[in-house]
Amino acid sequence: MLTDNEIDRLRQAIVATVASPVIGSIEDYAWEAIFHYVKDIPLSDPALGRSKLLYDAVNVVTKTGWSLKSLQLNNLTIGNTFLFVIQRADIIKKAEQLGFPDLTERSSPQELGTAIIQHWNDKIILSQSLQGVVNSYEGILLKTIRGNKYIYAEYLLNPLDPTTFSWAWTVDRKTGINGVGLQGSVAGKTELVWYKNQKQLFKARTIPLEAVCINIERIRLKPENYVNTIIAALQEQINKDSPNDDSG
Numbered sequence: 001m002l003t004d005n006e007i008d009r010l011r012q013a014i015v016a017t018v019a020s021p022v023i024g025s026i027e028d029y030a031w032e033a034i035f036h037y038v039k040d041i042p043l044s045d046p047a048l049g050r051s052k053l054l055y056d057a058v059n060v061v062t063k064t065g066w067s068l069k070s071l072q073l074n075n076l077t078i079g080n081t082f083l084f085v086i087q088r089a090d091i092i093k094k095a096e097q098l099g100f101p102d103l104t105e106r107s108s109p110q111e112l113g114t115a116i117i118q119h120w121n122d123k124i125i126l127s128q129s130l131q132g133v134v135n136s137y138e139g140i141l142l143k144t145i146r147g148n149k150y151i152y153a154e155y156l157l158n159p160l161d162p163t164t165f166s167w168a169w170t171v172d173r174k175t176g177i178n179g180v181g182l183q184g185s186v187a188g189k190t191e192l193v194w195y196k197n198q199k200q201l202f203k204a205r206t207i208p209l210e211a212v213c214i215n216i217e218r219i220r221l222k223p224e225n226y227v228n229t230i231i232a233a234l235q236e237q238i239n240k241d242s243p244n245d246d247s248g
Contacts, residue, residue, distance in 0.1 A: 001154050001212065002152065002154075002212055006038050011214050013034040013038060014026065014034065015216050017030060018147055018218055020221065020226060021220055021223045021226050025072070025143070025147060026070055026141065027070045029050075031068055031069075031141050032057060034141075035056075035057050035066065039059060041059050053127040054123055054128075055131050055136075056068040063134040063135060065128070065136055066137050066139040067138050067157060068138075068140075068141075069138065069139075070140070070142075071142055071143070072142075076144060076149060077207065078207050078208070078211065079207060079209075082206075084140075084202060085200050085201070085202055086120070087119070087123060088199055088201070089200070091115040098118050100118075105196055110166070112182055113162070113167030113194075114162045116182070116201060117160050117165065117184070117192075120201065121159040124136070124158070125159060138154065138157045139154050140152070147218050150215075150216070152211065153207055165184045165191070166185050167183065168185075169183075170182075181193050191203065
């Protein structure tokens with residue numbers, strides 16, 4: 001989780017980000033950039049290309065990696081459970097590669113579920129190897145639509161044990177037949193949901209007691225003030241980084 005200093009940096013970064021009149025909400029790369037600032041680790045320019053590997057932030061010194069997500073929820077209460085996409089898992093297309101050559105959408109839920117977990121575990125293991133990660137986490141920023149309340153929650157992120165999961169198709173309430181969602185449960189609690197139409201895999205997480213809660217007053221800069229401030233800061237940085245010109 002975050003240190004006291006990192007919590008202060010997170011609060012300041014959120015205030016500064018939402019103050020920008022050209023940013024509507026903290027999401028995607030904006031959250032990644034904030035997190036790098038919070039952890040004081042180097043941030044790459046997205047114009048240079050972005051990796052499709054799992055970890056959005058890596059501390060190469062501690063070999064710690066974070067898969068970062070930013071989600072808008074109506075309920076930020078401690079103990080609330082939410083679902084979010086973790087991967088596009090086209091397990092039918094990759095059936096042979098995963099070691100399930102005869103897999104189809106009509107295969108048993110347990111076989112499909114085992115292939116799903118294999119697909120996800122392969123992503124974790126490959127990314128850990130390529131990105132030099134030993135300590136693996138999910139770092140999730142939860143927010144309200146008003147943008148004045150935030151929660152940071154961190155979870156261990158390790159390969160899953162397929163033997164602990166039981167799988168079943170959801171049931172359409174109107175027709176009573178199998179739905180499009182395949183649910184993976186552990187001890188009766190839904191942990192994963194895979195939708196065969198979009199091939200998307202969702203994970204369930206619960207907001208933990210130790211989550212960091214941040215409330216801010218959302219103040220937006222006027223566009224003219226924002227642009228003038230940024231231009232001035234850019235010029236100051238250019239002057240500072242440029243060597244002194246002693247010629248002439």
